[in-house]
Amino acid sequence: MTEATLYDRLGEREGIRAVVDDFYDRLAADDDLGPFFETADMELLRKTQTDFLCEAAGGPETYDATPVREAHLDVPFTPEDIQRAVTLLYESLDAFDVPDEDADTVVQAVAAYEEELLATPEDD
Numbered sequence: 001m002t003e004a005t006l007y008d009r010l011g012e013r014e015g016i017r018a019v020v021d022d023f024y025d026r027l028a029a030d031d032d033l034g035p036f037f038e039t040a041d042m043e044l045l046r047k048t049q050t051d052f053l054c055e056a057a058g059g060p061e062t063y064d065a066t067p068v069r070e071a072h073l074d075v076p077f078t079p080e081d082i083q084r085a086v087t088l089l090y091e092s093l094d095a096f097d098v099p100d101e102d103a104d105t106v107v108q109a110v111a112a113y114e115e116e117l118l119a120t121p122e123d124d
């Protein structure tokens with residue numbers, strides 16, 4: 001018997017998109033993180049984040065948008081901002097009843113990019 005992949009367990013693209021939509025709603029509504037998204041193209045971000053997580057979960061999609069480091073060079077995040085985003089992502093995964101082990105894998109896929117997210121143009 002073939003074991004279901006994380007992508008299957010999350011409900012394939014549709015399920016992952018639902019989590020991403022919930023996550024971006026939380027980001028946009030957050031007192032600390034919301035201001036970062038005020039002028040953002042949220043529809044594009046939701047789509048690229050869905051591609052990113054689909055690929056990370058073993059789906060057929062590929063993430064072809066701007067590399068993560070480059071995409072966030074001019075966004076002045078602090079480590080606390082990234083921690084806050086991780087907390088909100090856990091909340092979204094919990095809202096969709098994703099089991100802890102799978103939620104950890106999804107969060108890890110994003111948290112692994114902390115250094116890239118925190119990079120500034122001066123680091124270049």
Ligand code: HEM
Pocket residue numbers: 027033036037039040041045048049052065066068071072075081082085109110111113117
């Ligand atoms: C590691 C997973 C992530 C991926 C793949 C990703 C992807 C992207 C992409 C493709 C863009 C658009 C860049 C462009 O204009 O070309 C972007 C912008 C942005 N991302 Fe992310 N992102 C990730 C994580 C995060 C996290 C954790 C946050 C935390 C709050 C975040 C906040 C933002 C913000 C504020 C912008 C700029 C929006 C704007 O002003 O237009 N991203 N991201």
